[in-house]
Amino acid sequence: MALATPTAPASTADGPDELAAFRADTRAWLQAHCPPEMRQPMTSEDDVCWGGRHVKFSSPAQQQWLQAMAGRGWTVPTWPVAYGGAGLSSLQAKVLLQEMRALNCRSPLSSFGIWMLGPALLKFGNEAQKLDHLPKIARGEIRWCQGYSEPNAGSDLASLATRAEDHGDHFTVNGQKIWTSYADQADWIFCLVRTDTSHKHNGISFVLFDMASAGVSTRPILLISGKSPFCETFFDNVRVDKCNLVGTLNAGWDVAKYLLAHEREMIGSIGDRAAAKPIGQQAAAAIGKDTSGRLADPLLRAQIAEFEADEAAFRLTMERAGDLARAKQAHPAMSSMLKYYGAELNKRRWELMMAIYGSDALEWDSERSKHGDTARTWLRTKANSIEGGTSEVQLNIVSKRILELPGA
Numbered sequence: 001m002a003l004a005t006p007t008a009p010a011s012t013a014d015g016p017d018e019l020a021a022f023r024a025d026t027r028a029w030l031q032a033h034c035p036p037e038m039r040q041p042m043t044s045e046d047d048v049c050w051g052g053r054h055v056k057f058s059s060p061a062q063q064q065w066l067q068a069m070a071g072r073g074w075t076v077p078t079w080p081v082a083y084g085g086a087g088l089s090s091l092q093a094k095v096l097l098q099e100m101r102a103l104n105c106r107s108p109l110s111s112f113g114i115w116m117l118g119p120a121l122l123k124f125g126n127e128a129q130k131l132d133h134l135p136k137i138a139r140g141e142i143r144w145c146q147g148y149s150e151p152n153a154g155s156d157l158a159s160l161a162t163r164a165e166d167h168g169d170h171f172t173v174n175g176q177k178i179w180t181s182y183a184d185q186a187d188w189i190f191c192l193v194r195t196d197t198s199h200k201h202n203g204i205s206f207v208l209f210d211m212a213s214a215g216v217s218t219r220p221i222l223l224i225s226g227k228s229p230f231c232e233t234f235f236d237n238v239r240v241d242k243c244n245l246v247g248t249l250n251a252g253w254d255v256a257k258y259l260l261a262h263e264r265e266m267i268g269s270i271g272d273r274a275a276a277k278p279i280g281q282q283a284a285a286a287i288g289k290d291t292s293g294r295l296a297d298p299l300l301r302a303q304i305a306e307f308e309a310d311e312a313a314f315r316l317t318m319e320r321a322g323d324l325a326r327a328k329q330a331h332p333a334m335s336s337m338l339k340y341y342g343a344e345l346n347k348r349r350w351e352l353m354m355a356i357y358g359s360d361a362l363e364w365d366s367e368r369s370k371h372g373d374t375a376r377t378w379l380r381t382k383a384n385s386i387e388g389g390t391s392e393v394q395l396n397i398v399s400k401r402i403l404e405l406p407g408a
C-alpha cells in the first residue's frame with residue numbers, strides 16, 4: 001500500500017457502476033493470466049521476485065506473472081501510463097488489490113524502486129528522470145538500493161558525511177554507507193550526499209547512480225539469521241553526472257523525508273504483504289484440534305485470537321489511512337504510526353509461529369524445519385523495529401507531531 005503516491009485524479013471511472021465493471025474485468029483478467037503456481041502462499045525468499053539486470057526467476061510462472069502484470073501497468077497501477085503504470089485511480093487500485101487477494105495472487109514484483117524511489121521521483125524528479133527510470137522500475141528491469149545510513153548517521157540521518165564535490169557538469173562522491181540492503185545485488189543506488197558542510201539539513205542532496213560505476217564497492221554484513229542481505233558500501237571518487245541530481249541542490253532532505261514516509265508505510269504493511277496462510281490454520285495443521293474442533297492448545301488459542309483481532313484492526317486502520325490519504329486529510333506523520341505498529345505486529349506474528357512449531361523450528365539445518373525457515377524469519381523480524389527508523393524514533397514522532405506532547 002502506498003498511501004500518498006500521486007495518483008490519477010478521481011474520475012467517472014470511480015462511479016459505483018464503473019467500479020463494479022472494473023472489478024468484473026479485473027477478476028476475469030486475473031483468473032486468465034495469474035498462473036496457478038503464483039496463487040500459492042510464498043514459502044521462502046526464492047518466491048519473491050526482485051527483478052533487476054541479473055534477475056533469476058525461480059520458475060517460468062514467476063517470469064510469466066511479472067511480464068503479464070507489467071504489460072498491463074499493474075506492477076504500479078496508479079502511476080501514469082507514460083511511466084509504465086496503468087493510470088488507475090486509487091479506488092481502482094484498491095479494487096485490483098482486493099481481487100488479487102481474493103484469488104491469492106502473489107505480488108509480481110518486490111522493489112525498492114516501486115516502494116520508495118518511484119514515489120519520490122514522481123514528486124521531485126524532472127521529466128527526463130521520470131521517463132528514464134520509472135518505466136524500468138515498473139517492468140522490474142533495474143533493481144535499486146538505498147544509500148542513506150552511515151556509520152555515524154542512523155537515527156540522526158542528517159549527520160551524514162558522504163561528500164559530493166562539484167566539478168561543473170558532475171559530482172565526485174567519496175564516503176561510506178552502511179546497512180545498504182541488497183547493495184551487492186542492486187543495479188543503481190539512490191543516495192544522500194553532503195554538498196554543503198556549513199548547513200546540516202540544508203546541505204544534503206539526493207543523487208542517483210549506477211552501482212557498476214568505477215569506485216563503488218560493497219562488503220556483505222553477516223546476520224544472526226545466517227544470511228547476509230545487506231552491506232557496507234564504499235565510494236571512492238565516484239563520478240555522478242549532474243543530470244542525476246533529484247530536486248534542488250542542497251534540498252535533498254525534503255526528498256529524503258518524503259521517501260522515508262513511503263518506506264515506513266511499506267514496512268508497516270510487511271505482515272500484510274506476506275500473504276501467508278492465516279496463523280490459526282497453520283497452528284491447527286501443526287498442533288491439531290480438540291474434540292470440539294478448536295485448536296488443541298488453549299493458551300496458544302487465546303494468544304492467536306488476540307493477535308488476529310489486533311491484525312484485523314490494523315488492517316482496517318491501514319484502510320482508513322488510505323482513505324484519508326485519498327481525501328488529502330492524512331496526517332503527515334501517520335506513516336510513523338503505521339510503521340511502529342506494523343513492525344510490532346509482525347514481530348508478534350513470528351513469536352507465535354515459533355510457539356506453534358516449538359523446538360522443531362529451532363533446527364537450523366534439517367528437512368523437517370525447512371532449514372530453519374521459521375526461526376530465520378523470526379530472527380529477521382527483530383530488525384523490523386530498526387529498519388526505516390527505529391521504533392523509539394517513531395514513538396518520538398508520534399508523541400510530538402500527532403499527540404502534540406511537549407518535548408523532553
Ligand SMILES: Cc1cc2nc3c(=O)[nH]c(=O)nc-3n(C[C@H](O)[C@H](O)[C@H](O)COP(=O)(O)OP(=O)(O)OC[C@H]3O[C@@H](n4cnc5c(N)ncnc54)[C@H](O)[C@@H]3O)c2cc1C
Nearest residue numbers: 146147148149154155179180181383386387388389390392
Ligand atoms: C534490516 C535492515 C535493513 C536496513 N536497510 C537499510 C538500507 O537499505 N539503507 C540504509 O540506508 N539503511 C538501512 N538500514 C539502516 C537503518 O535505517 C538504521 O539502522 C536505523 O535508522 C537506525 O540507525 P542506527 O542503526 O545507526 O541506530 P542508532 O541511530 O545509533 O540508534 C541506536 C539506538 O538508540 C535509539 N535512539 C537513537 N536516537 C534516539 C532518540 N532521539 N530517541 C530515542 N531513542 C533513540 C534507537 O532507537 C536505537 O535503539 C537498515 C537497517 C536494518 C535493520
